[in-house]
Amino acid sequence: MQTREERTYQAVIGLEFHVHLATTTKMFCGCRLVYGDEPNTHTCPVCLGHPGTLPVINEKAIELGVMAGLALNCDVAERAVFARKNYFYPDLPKGYQISQFDEPICNGGHLDVPVGDETVRVGITRLHLEEDAAKNVHVGVSGRMHGSVGSMVDFNRGGTPLMEIVTEPDIPSPEAARAAANHLKEIMRAIGVSEADMEKGQLRCDANVSIRNPDGSFGTKTELKNMNSFRFVERGLARELERQQGILDSGGTVAQTTLHYDPETDEVHELRSKEFAHDYRYFPEPDLLPLELSEAWVREIESRMPELPDAMRARFVEDYGLSPYDAGVLTADRDLAVYYEAVAAEVDPKQAANWISGDLRSLLNESGEEVSNSKASPERMIELICLVRDGAISRSAARDVIGRVFETGDSPTAIVEREGLASVGGDELSGVIEEVIAANPDEVGRVKVGDKKVMGFLIGQVMKATRGNADGGRAREILLQKLDS
Amino acid sequence: MLDLTAAALAQKIREGEVSSHEAAEAANHRVEEVEDRIHALLTPTPEIALERAGRVDERLRNGGIKPWEGVPLVVKDVLSTKGIRTTCGSKILDDFTPLYDASALVNFGEDLVLIGKTNMDEFAMGSSTENSAYGPTRNPWDLGRVPGGSSGGSAAAVAAGEGWWALGTDTGGSVRQPAALCGIVGLKPTYGRVSRYGLIAFGSSLDCIGPMTRDVRDSALLLQAIAGHDSLDSTSANAEVPDYLADLEGGVSGLKVGVVKELMDERIDAGVRGVVENVVGGLEEAGAEVGEVSLPHAYYALEAYYIIAPAEISSNLSRFDGVRFGLRETADGVHEMYRRTRERGFGDEAKRRIMLGTYALSSGYYDAYYSQAQKVRTRMIRDFRDALSRYDVLISPTAPSVAFEIGAKSDDPLAMYLQDICAVPASLAGIPAISVPGGLSEGLPVGVQLMSDHFTEPMLLRAARAAEEVSGFAFSQRP
């Protein structure tokens, strides 16, 4: 018998994403989509499934679906067909969900996912459009149906345009799965297809998990449902892989089943398999005509597509001379990238990258503010970087100034004047340096015989005397001149 | 006034000779007089009729009304009527009051003078109106016989003079067959010509709303009222609505009329065939070029229909689950609630079709049944394309027999399904078809069916008008 150490386990993970599309109205009726309103305030006979009502396709949703498909390198179908997926549930008013089955809007594609220093290519099997179900609210202690005293349905969400993206089972690790989910979110946000906020349920993720058999074939897969944060995607998958490994190590076999990750206990639980033993009896939706997607329309959509994060990252490296890491940080958030480009157009792009990916980003993270609403506007940032470049303030003073700008939105120049942060420069700095030389003869002597380390001490003395309002670089320059002469 | 056609009454209303209010009163009175015997209406709406008729009269005084307005109408209980109980002939919708009006009724005009909602086979499934959860409707020609179905209430109401005209729905003959059995005109327009929004779906790919009227002119006028594109129905045709009355009296001279061989065989009663032959002869005398035409797949049409329609209804009826509207049986747990509600709410035929359809769509059976049926449907469409490239109008009986006795077929669903053999081919192809009374057999009315290509209703109505003329049958002949 093999021991755990002898056997190597290769995870095989496929993901299934559900993404809410950023339309203003629902998939098949005119009701507005508003998150967090009073229950059942955005409903009509159509999305309540009243007798005699009919669906009408939201064209914007088709456009966003095509955009997403293009961004994921898919083939956009010339013809797509909506189909009915039949099953009973209180959150499904018609008793069927209008979805797509054998003729989805997009087929075959891929997503290049940065995982650490590598790039993992994840295949996309298909992308299709459907309507979301409503939301069941279970009244009672547990908040789940089991053991609840009653259930209510909020139909505000019912009929939200939903895009399902299914990947190939070629994701090698929970870490890669998390990165893939995160990268997908970035792309969806960048092209404006979805806010893809997992907390709001705008991006949901299920997974198929198995462990490859020693002979290379796929093992029995299990389905892991509703991991509702990026962290839980990784943790849930890790737990499930551990569970499967445990079974295999003890000589058992993995059973095909559906599981649920519980973040509170950090464990996976089996759902009653009966609930998922469905024959959905798909058939083409007779109330809707097949979608005809003309090549010209698809090309027109493509021409209007915003730049994708990967392309933008490459361009930042190329055009601005940034490191791939900095480019990655700046393009991870589309608003931050826009901010950066506004600043980089006016000042040294590398300086801009340092200030924005460093100081500004940590201020944003601490405050939870959005960069697009920040009082530290691109104009203020440009002004600040110019002050540093021109030696008007020291780098460390500038750090204080950006903090004030971030709080107040005031001009950096005004803050510098008001707070007396102007750089000690010219004659004044020269005088301070002479005083420092005079006061530290021993150290000066050691520098003169080549002990460069002591330079740091002397510069520190200069900074101390100017209360930090000196440019370190300039101080060093003047100091060296004086010592040489 | 009760003997006038709807078109004639409409004219008198516009000319001020009769008021819409008076017409509504007369219709209400007629309902009181005959309804005990006929049972055509599930929900009579006498006050609503009078109130709306009064508004029509007022609008007429203040300007004008549309040519069809003011004439009292009955509407099959499958069409959604805002604020007025709509049951679909089912217990599951016993107390259901819709929030909106069907688009066909909206097209009709502001103040539809509604006399009542008519009885029907539950969810339009049946050919005798015996499948109504509210008891059968009786044929005014013989109270021991069925009026046909599923729009039997509408057909019987028109034949009995409870309102001048009616709306029915036709999925596989449900307007045409009862029209034939009650001696009135029933038109199934081209699929998509009239919006389905508000038609509580049976077979979504087949359902059509159609006029049921005293004569062909009334049919043209009522189609004019309800036809048109509707942005709420993606399958409604975005094609201009022609003037259906303009060429109505144009005759059949030079028109090529093909008698459908497969629908004139021994499955059709001899008396029925005789009436059809007589009308064909009359059309030939009136100048039509008559020939025989074959629709080879017509033999398989019924089988295909009885897979496609149940498949669609099995899904369409899923929304009746007791959660949001209609009947709800209390139970411990949602699945048990579904089971009890649907067990009690649906009748036998509805359950039978749900099971048939569910089976046909099940994994492992889909290809053998549903896909196969769709292939037959495609062949049927091709048959019609070939036939209609050579003939302008195709002709056949509407139903294989005259009205049968109540209870005669209710224990034999297959015998009942055979009532649809002549009607179903046009339904599968989506082409327009009309049933016109052609004469009597055994003292009961026989319908002659005319069919033509998609959106050629003006020509179809012209041919139907000629057939009506040569048949010698008149609405006033009714008992």
Ligand SMILES: [Zn+2]
């Ligand atoms: Zn809605």
